Amino acid sequence: MTGPALDVIELMLTARVYNEDTDRDPGDLPPSYRRAFWRTAATADSDADAENSTPEDASGAGDRRAPGSIQRPLTVTDTRISEATGIAHPWDTVSELLFTQREEFTGELSFSDVEMAEQWYLKRTDADRLMTNPTLAGYFESDVENVDYEAARSMNRPIHADRVWIDSLLEQVFDEEDEEMLDLVEVRAPQEMEMTLDDLVLTTDQEAEIQKIVKAIEHREYLAEIGLREIGKLLLVGPPGTGKTSVARALAHGLELPFVEVKLSMITSQYLGETAKNVDKAFEVAKRLAPCIFFMDEFDFVAKTRSSDEHAAIKRAVNTLLKSIDEVSLIRDDVLLIGATNHPDQLDAAAWRRFDEIVNFPKPDSPMRADILRVITRKMDIENFDPVELADKTEGLTGSDLRLVLREAVLNALTEERTTLTQNDLLTAVEGFEERDNLKNMDMINGDADALIAGSGAPNGGHDHDHVHDHSSNGD
Template sequence: MSSDNDAQALDVFELLLTSEILNQYENLDMDDLPAKFRDISGTTGCNTDIERPVVVSESIADRILCTGKSYELVRKNPFVTFDDFGKRLGISALDAAAGWFSKQDAMERIEKNPVLAYYFEKSGLGGISYEKSKSSIVRFRDSKEYLKARIDEIVGDDEELKIASSLIIISAPEEVEHSIDDLVCTHRQEEALRKINIALKNRDYLKERRIYELGKLLFVGPPGTGKTSLALAMSKKLKMPLLEVRLAMVTSQYLGETSKNIDRIFDLARRLSPCILFIDEFDFVAKSRISDDNGAMKRAVNMLLKNIDTISFVKNGVLLIGATNHPRLLDDAAWRRFDDVVEFPLPDYEMRREILKKITRELDCTCDYDELAEETDGFSGADLRIMIKESLISALMRDSYEMNESDIEQGMGTVKDRDTIRQSVSI
C-alpha cells in the first residue's frame, strides 16, 4: 500500500475510533470534535449536543474524508467491522483498536483530537493531555458556523433584529487572525485585559455580591494605535464574538430610525451574550450633542447613553468597549458611563522596536531594528505595518523575498508621503 493510502487508511480509522469513543462517553460534545469530523455529530444549528449513537456509513466517511474508497482502505484491518446491508463501518473492540492505533505513528493525531486525547488520557497513555488537546483546536462555539446558526436562531423572523444584524460587523473568535501575543501592548492595556479576564471567570461571584461596575471600557488614542486590533484580540482570547458598531453608519435621517437602530443593536448584543460590543467612532456622541439643529440625533444619543447605562458585563455578559480618536470632545455624561479608560498612545522607541520585530518575524529582513525604531519616531503601529508591507512589495518587485535597506527606505517614504498628503488636503 502506498504512503498516501496508509495516511488515508489512518484517517478512516481515526474517524471510526472517534465515533466509537463518542458513543461510550456521553459527556463529550461538539466542542471536543475537531472541525474535520463535526459532520458525524448529527447536530444541526447551534446545538452543542451530539446525537447518539453516532453511526458512520461508508458514504458519510467518503464525504467527510473526500475519498471514494473508505471501506476499501480499512477492510483488512482486524478491528474494523462492516455492515453490508447498511453500509456502516465500526470498531469491534475499542481497547484493542486504540492500542493498535497508538502504535501507528499516530501521536500527533491523538494530540489534535480531544475525543481521542480524552480516551487515551483515561487509559494512562503517558504525555497525553485532554485539556491541552482541547485548547489546541477551535471550539465549535467559537466557530463562525456556530455563530451564524445562533444569530439565525435569535433573529428568526424578527424584522427589527434583522435590521440590527445588518448594521454591525459580527466576528466569531475563530475568524480573528491576530492574537494578544501578536500585539505590543502597554502595561495599562495588559492590566485592563487581566481585569476583564478575572471578571469573566468570577461573574457569578460578582453578581451574587451586586458588584456590577466592571466591563465598560473606553479606548482613547490616535488612529492606528491598536484600539480595534486589541478589541478583536480580546474576542479571541476571551472566546466571545465581537459585534463592531460604527455609530456614523447606524445613523439615519429618515423617520427617526437611528434611535430605534441603536436600541435594536443593544437588544441583539444582550441576546447573543456572552459577547463584546465594540462601538467605534464614539466621539460621534459629542458631535451630535453640540448640534442644535437635529432633534433626531439628540434622541439617538440619549438612547445610546440609556442603553449603556442598562448594559452590564456582570449581569448580561456584554463587554462594552467604546473607542474614540478625540477624547476631548466627550463630555462628562459620556465619560462617567465608562468604569475604565484605556489610553492608546503612539508607540515609543521600545514599542516600535517590538512591533517591527513582530511584523517581520516571518519575513526575511536585513534591517537594523534599533536604527529603524529611531527613524520612525511619530509612526503609529498601523504606519509601521504599512511601511513593512510597502517594503515587501518593493522587494518582490526586484524578484526577491528579502527586504533590504533600500526597500525599507521605500516603505518609509510611502508612509511619510501619505501623511504629507493627508496634512495638505483640507477637509
C-alpha cells in the same frame, strides 16, 4: 503516527464513545467533528433520532438553545468523515482493516470488532494526539501516559466559539425584516481573527488592563458572589492606527469569544429605518451570543449626536444606546463591552461614566516603534536590518503607518524581482511615506492644489496615495 486511516478510525471511535457516554457533551468533541455533526433545526425536527436527544446535546446554553444542535446518535458516514477530516474517500483508507464495515445503501461506517479497533488505535496514537480530543482522552486516560481529560477539555475550543453555533443563533435572532442589521452589526468567530495578542506591541498600562479583564472573565462567578457587577466595560482612546481595534479583536481570539462589532455612525444610515430598534437588536445579538465581546467603534459619534441638531430619531437611538450600555453586564450577561474613540475630547460626562476602565492608546515612542518593526518583519528576509535606526526616523508614525511603510518596501522590491529586502529599501519607503503624508495634509484652499497636478514638481508625479489604516500590528 498520522495518516488517513488513523484519522478515520479516530473519528469512528469518538462517535462510538460519545454515543455511549451520555456524560459527554459537544464541548468534548473536536471543533471539526462538531461542524460535521451539526444539524439544522429543519433536519433535527424531521429526524427520528431527535426525540432521543438530551439537553447536553445542545449548546449547554440553557434557554439560549440555538435552532441547530449536535444530537445523539452520531452517525458516521463517508460524507461526515470527509467534512471533518478532509479525506475524500474515507472508506478506501480503512476498507482492508478486519474490524471495519460499511453499509452500502447509507454509506455508514462502523466496527465489526470494537476491541480490535481500540487496540489498533492505541498502538498508533500518542498523548499529544489524544489531548486534542477530550472524548477519547477521557476514555483512554488510564491507558496512555500524560493524558488528562480535564486538561484536554480545557484546551478544546468551546462550542460557543464555533462558526456553526454563531450562525445558528444569528438565524434565530434575525428574520427577513432584519436584513438591514447586516449594515450595523458584523459578527466574527474567534478563529476568524488574524490578529493575536502576540502580534501586538503594548504599553505596560495596556497589558495590565488586558490582564485585569482576563482575570475578571475567569472569575465571573466570584465577582457575582461578592456583588461586584459593574465591571467589564472598557473605553479605548487614542489616535487612529494605534491598535484599538486590533487589541479588541486579538482579545476575542485569545479568549475564544465571538466578536460582535458595531460601527455607531451606521445608525444614521437612511437604510436603517427605526434606528432605536436596531440599537436594541444589536445588544440582543450580543446577549444571545454570550459569552462574547461587543465592540463599538467610533464612540465619539455619541457625543457629536447629543450636542448637535441631529434628527430626533437619531437622538432617541443614541439615548437607547446609552441606556443599553448601562443595562449590559459582563458578570450577569457574559458580554465584555469595549468602546473605541479617536476623539476623547468630544465625549461628555454622560459618555465617560458608562465605562469602568479607560485604556489610553498613544502613538508609540521610539522603543515601541522598534519593537513593532521587529514583530511585523518576523517573516521577512531583510539584510542589515536595524529597527532602532528606522524607529528614530519614523517619529509620529503609528503601528498602522509602519505596516504601510513595510508594504511599500516589499512592493518596491518585488518590482525588481527581489524577495530579500535591505535596510535601504526600508529607509527609502519611510521617505516615500512622509512625502505622501505631506501631500495628503496639504492645504488645498490656500493655493496648494496646483502641487497635485502631474508635472507640477510634486513628489511621485503628483499622485496622492492616501494612507489607509491597516487592521494589523497595532492598527485600528
